[in-house]
Amino acid sequence: AALGYVADTNKADTKKFPKHAKDQKCSACQLYTGKAADVSGPCSLFPGKHVMPSGWCSAWVKKPA
Ligand code: SF4
Numbered sequence: 001a002a003l004g005y006v007a008d009t010n011k012a013d014t015k016k017f018p019k020h021a022k023d024q025k026c027s028a029c030q031l032y033t034g035k036a037a038d039v040s041g042p043c044s045l046f047p048g049k050h051v052m053p054s055g056w057c058s059a060w061v062k063k064p065a
Contacts, residue, residue, distance in 0.1 A: 003045070009056035017058050027053035030061040 006012050009025040026032045026043065032051065034041010040050040045059055 003057040003059050005046075005051065005055060005057035007052045007055045009054055012056045020056065020058075020060075024056055024060045024062075025053065026051045026055045026057075026060075028063050030063045031059065032063075 004013055004017055009020075009022060012020045014020050026041070027034075027036065029043070031044045032041055032053070033044060034050075034053060036053075038053070040052050043049070043051045045057070051057075
């Protein structure tokens with residue numbers, strides 16, 4: 001929660017996280033290990049929990065192309 005995780009990247013707190021951009025989302029994050037077709041997937045930052053591919057948090061790291 002301290003990382004500002006939201007299930008919908010469009011709902012991220014841009015005042016608190018000015019570097020947030022709408023093209024940043026879990027499915028494009030290096031720490032997301034779910035498959036593209038999954039409804040939700042694991043994130044290595046939140047062990048034992050699933051995050052939404054459309055979600056976002058302030059630890060977002062661009063997935064290498
Ligand atoms: Fe999503 Fe944050 Fe996990 Fe990246 S680190 S997959 S943005 S919850």
